[in-house]
Amino acid sequence: MKTPQKISDFKQKALHWANQFEVCCFLDSNHYKDTYSAYDFIIAASVNHELKCAAGNAFNQLKSFYTVHKQWIFGFFSYDLKNEIEDLQSNNPDGLAFPDLYFFVPEYLIAFKEGKAEVLIGDKNILAEIESFQVQKKEKATAVQLSQKLSKAQYIDKVETLRDHILRGDIYEVNFCQEFFAENAAINPVQTFELLNAVSPTPFAGYFKIYNQYILSATPERFLCKRGQKLISQPIKGTAKRSFDPAEDEVIKLQLKNDVKEQAENVMIVDLVRHDLTKSAVKGSVKVEELFGIYSFPQVHQMISTISCELNPEIHFIDAIKNAFPMGSMTGAPKVKAMKLIEEYEVSKRGIYSGSFGCISPDGDFDFNVIIRSILYNSESKYLSFQVGGAITYQSNAAAEYEECLLKASAILKVLEG
Template sequence: MKTPPNISDFKQKALNWINRFEVCCFLDSNGYKDAYSAYDFIIAADVAHELKCNTKNAFNELKSFYALHQQWIFGFFSYDLKNETEDLQSSNPDGLNFPDLYFFVPKYLLAFRNGKAEVLLGDPSILNEIESWSTEHKKQLKPIQISRRLSRDQYIHKVEALRDHIRRGDIYEINFCQEFFAENAEIDPVHTFGQLNEVSPTPFAGYFKVYNQYILSATPERFLCKRGSKLISQPIKGTAKRSTDPKEDEAIKLQLRNDIKEQAENVMIVDLVRHDLTKSAVKGSVKVEELFGIYSFPQVHQMISTISCELNPEIPFIDAIKNAFPMGSMTGAPKVKAMKLIEEYEVTRRGIYSGSFGCISPDGDFDFNVVIRSILYHYEAQYLSFQVGGAITYQSNANAEYEECILKASAILKVLGGSLVH
């Protein structure tokens, strides 16, 4: 165990150090106190073993991979694994082409907790190597022109059409997203992630590099976590902008807490998550630990609920992940019909967006986030993408939903410093 002289400086050096490898992952809680996080941040680099597969038998392949190695593994689940859990398909265009599932056993693993760094895999001398590593980086090479897949009018038209589905009783709620993208985009991923994490520090932030593909994430949301025999899910539904005026900011927070529409959105997803957890739970153990909790982040206040259960010992924990995937906060209710309509009304394949990444420990504990508020980048194709969305209910106002999307995109737009093509 070693205490670095400057934690922020150490994180930056560590990120530069791991980025020289073809595969690496950095998970950062940014100092948010959380009852279930095992470490303040954790860093995995280089590949000892890897699993890369597309939808067909991905979850079973992951089970075999974990059973074979019984070691720390880091990886991600694409949203399109829905096609494996349900009778669904994905036919929208995809400019990023991430694998549907990717996991790796790292050669180097470093964890940080209570002010001390610990090398879990690899030679302890890597701490000295990291501390002497240069943090020089490229700057953004040229201005980025960011385009949108949907115009404001197209977005509003689609939201109204989805409200018609709700009116007819096809669904109660749906998470509808739109893509912002840039072609011929040249960025320095480490530098860009550093800026994003500075502008919008969040408890489940992360940097994931898989060869030429990058996830730069400032997500505030946990998908699913396992601690011992307990499963925990913390869906977010309900968003309000921050104010620089403390009095007004507190009033906005109070308004969000008491907003009937936001509470209705949140409770629908809580019910959906309860249902998903029931598939893996000891009978009668599913409970809502916190309903409508309000948590504040640099750009927004969020309404977050916490649902937990005891994992049925007869159910493999990877099946518990599969049983809850994709997360209810990014689909809608009823879940399968909502996902069918998402495929019909969205114009971009989601891929890794609204999927999840994180890690599984040797004792079978795990922690996975929700891939939102994230920049996705294909270095070779020079294609950059980020998506934003929100819950559409019967009470939704299409214009207000569009403005909420722009609010959620604000931190990324600020970091990229590019112009949004209208």
């Protein structure tokens, strides 16, 4: 068993070693105790085979890709795959240009559990190579000059308009997001991720490099996971700030737990997820395992519910992902109408933001996160972006929602503004 210091040294070396390759994916649970995580962290590097496609027939192409290789695959689903699932469009500007779907079979795969590293794909000598890998000295990070696509006044105006839609009965709830961005941004992606992961360690954190595009994620949210025949989804709805004073922090936590508005937001999304899982479930097997659980992270407390079902054996597990996509916590209810309003009132294409990345194992188990609290970067165009949002209900106070966006962005702002 390695000591915690040895583990973090190995983790850092493994990440930097993987980053030499044109494509790599690092998934880190950051020591959070989670019933469903298969490994403490897992690193896939270099490409044996890859699939890159646009919305249209992407899920079927992924099915074929998995069937051909029957191997570990790592990849992501962009939010805009919604256009393949429903009659929807994405016409807002996009500065990042991620593919709609990307998966790869790695040449090397190292998994870490209970103090031990294991090579799942590739030469066993790779562990010695990682142990002796020289991590380059940290570059001095330059502060990134961020701009917002929406002013505070524009944001508030749009939230008020969305509340009018709710009053008219068009929707009950919508997840409305705004983009922070920087042009001509020069960052060191791997170091920026390490800093973000240190400031805000979360259970579904990850680093995904695909050539000149990067996802640096401190997401606390699981989209969907499959273990055996069981599917598990854990939507987040409900956020409160942390306090440095332990007594006050406990009070804030209790207030969140008993906040009727936050509970109403959460339960709407739980109902939506139950509905999405029903499409793939053995009849009668969908159940809410935990409602309104309160979980604490470095910047925020979150209200998280857990919904599960047994996968119908006649349904391909990739269709089960498609049936639940995009995740209800990032859309709203009813889902299709909410997505139409998102397209109408947001001013940036979501792209990979509010999509999902993760991995599928050779036996068809999988685990995918929700891409929130994430820095997205295109090193070729030097465009950097992150988006933040929240659930808008009729009870929402537009100015308070704006402040919640800034709270959710706080770790990223701290990292990028130095």
